[in-house]
Amino acid sequence: MDKLLITGGNRLHGEVVVSGAKNAALPILCASLLAETPLHLSSVPALKDVGSTIKLLEQMGVKTERNADKVSLDASVVHTKEAPYEMVKTMRASILVLGPLLARFGHARVSLPGGCAIGSRPVDLHIKGLQAMGAEIHIEHGYIEATTKHLPNQRLQGARYYMDLVTVTGTENLMMAAALANGTTVLENAAKEPEVVDMAECLIKMGAKITGAGTDVITIEGVERLSGATHNVVCDRIEAGTYMVAVAMTGGEVTLRNVQAHLLDAVIEKLREAGATVTSDADSITVKSDGQLKAVNIRTAPHPAFPTDMQAQFMALNTIASGVSKVTETIFENRFMHVQEMQRLGADIGIDGNTALVKGVSFLDGATVMATDLRASASLVLAGLVARGDTVIERIYHLDRGYEHLEAKLNALGANVKRIA
Numbered sequence: 055m056d057k058l059l060i061t062g063g064n065r066l067h068g069e070v071v072v073s074g075a076k077n078a079a080l081p082i083l084c085a086s087l088l089a090e091t092p093l094h095l096s097s098v099p100a101l102k103d104v105g106s107t108i109k110l111l112e113q114m115g116v117k118t119e120r121n122a123d124k125v126s127l128d129a130s131v132v133h134t135k136e137a138p139y140e141m142v143k144t145m146r147a148s149i150l151v152l153g154p155l156l157a158r159f160g161h162a163r164v165s166l167p168g169g170c171a172i173g174s175r176p177v178d179l180h181i182k183g184l185q186a187m188g189a190e191i192h193i194e195h196g197y198i199e200a201t202t203k204h205l206p207n208q209r210l211q212g213a214r215y216y217m218d219l220v221t222v223t224g225t226e227n228l229m230m231a232a233a234l235a236n237g238t239t240v241l242e243n244a245a246k247e248p249e250v251v252d253m254a255e256c257l258i259k260m261g262a263k264i265t266g267a268g269t270d271v272i273t274i275e276g277v278e279r280l281s282g283a284t285h286n287v288v289c290d291r292i293e294a295g296t297y298m299v300a301v302a303m304t305g306g307e308v309t310l311r312n313v314q315a316h317l318l319d320a321v322i323e324k325l326r327e328a329g330a331t332v333t334s335d336a337d338s339i340t341v342k343s344d345g346q347l348k349a350v351n352i353r354t355a356p357h358p359a360f361p362t363d364m365q366a367q368f369m370a371l372n373t374i375a376s377g378v379s380k381v382t383e384t385i386f387e388n389r390f391m392h393v394q395e396m397q398r399l400g401a402d403i404g405i406d407g408n409t410a411l412v413k414g415v416s417f418l419d420g421a422t423v424m425a426t427d428l429r430a431s432a433s434l435v436l437a438g439l440v441a442r443g444d445t446v447i448e449r450i451y452h453l454d455r456g457y458e459h460l461e462a463k464l465n466a467l468g469a470n471v472k473r474i475a
């Protein structure tokens with residue numbers, strides 16, 4: 055199994071191009087199931103989850119063509135409305151085929167999804183939302199079995215649905231389902247994440263009638279059919295944020311290209327509070343730092359507040375910052391798995407419920423650590439970049455789910471990162 059060997063201590067300088075967002079690309083790939091003609095996407099990142107999603111769609115009958123960051127998907131013929139366990143167990147986003155399959159074909163059989171072990175991650179709100187639209191749903195042998203065969207024209211019915219919790223993929227699943235429903239659906243307490251907005255923009259190009267994406271009330275007027283379109287996936291704000299924290303920690307100056315700063319307001323504010331200088335223009339962000347940072351308190355919450363997918367990276371920053379900080383995780387109940395590994399590098403962190411108390415230390419020491427989930431892995435890479443000597447990160451397959459060409463991008467900035475067997 056591949057590992058990363060990081061020799062710490064190098065400052066980062068130069069430019070890095072931010073990839074398209076995993077969390078926008080995956081739902082939009084699934085949205086191709088709604089269209090009767092081909093959907094053409096660009097800025098699709100070369101990630102393991104993207105490959106798995108394309109494979110899942112292909113086994114349903116979707117014809118795909120992939121050339122660098124461009125993917126075309128033709129779902130004019132879909133012969134299997136099933137997502138089998140073997141294909142979805144590693145990937146949470148696979149649940150996103152449920153809404154489109156049910157809306158377009160009137161039935162779906164989707165294995166309960168896997169994904170990062172950062173919490174129990176139920177999909178009850180996806181299911182309740184579809185039930186509110188009239189679907190009949192049972193869970194049997196680990197599969198969600200859903201049908202609309204009892205409904206007029208076998209079509210989902212528009213409904214008003216309030217989501218108890220803000221759920222990103224839940225909002226996306228229901229938005230896709232509602233796009234082909236009979237009548238109007240109103241999703242209340244909807245997620246406002248930029249990836250939800252990007253998907254809505256793509257669906258609108260496909261012929262959907264959606265208003266309010268980016269606010270907490272999204273209205274979808276169902277249409278008879280959707281067609282393909284051309285869409286460029288929004289930039290990956292979490293990948294961008296990870297590189298921004300890297301520069302803040304190592305010191306140096308890096309410009310990120312293909313990134314919209316307004317998607318990262320909460321992250322940028324915290325980096326400035328920590329002592330980094332952050333400037334931006336229409337599609338770039340520059341981070342400058344002398345590596346002398348102040349500890350910052352973090353509290354994760356749905357967008358536009360501080361993203362849970364950046365919590366581990368800021369924990370890494372706080373381990374070497376001056377002062378004491380509190381990092382509170384409010385979205386996932388098991389998202390502190392990086393703490394134990396950071397302690398192996400010499401970090402001083404205590405956990406009290408959903409809050410970590412981080413006392414900055416003057417240096418970290420390289421050691422062998424284990425990556426436990428995607429962003430935990432990223433945080434260990436950041437720690438390794440500043441640690442004294444060598445850090446070996448095991449189980450890096452998690453990183454390949456979310457970071458395109460990670461070693462190449464970091465090494466181009468001056469880091470010393472090698473993939474070893």
Ligand SMILES: CC(=O)N[C@H]1[C@@H](OP(=O)(O)OP(=O)(O)OC[C@H]2O[C@@H](n3ccc(=O)[nH]c3=O)[C@H](O)[C@@H]2O)O[C@H](CO)[C@@H](O)[C@@H]1O
Nearest residue numbers: 077147175176177178179180219220221222223224385386
């Ligand atoms: C592929 C993708 O886009 N993944 C992102 C998405 O995950 P994902 O969409 O899975 O996360 P959600 O927004 O759904 O989860 C938020 C919270 O709601 C809970 N919940 C969710 C759905 C449900 O039916 N019932 C329920 O209880 C979850 O367990 C969690 O505690 O948003 C998360 C929160 O920003 C990010 O960390 C993930 O990177």
Ligand SMILES: C=C(OP(=O)(O)O)C(=O)O
Nearest residue numbers: 146147169170363428429
């Ligand atoms: C938790 C994440 O991904 P997923 O929802 O795909 O597991 C993430 O991107 O940090």
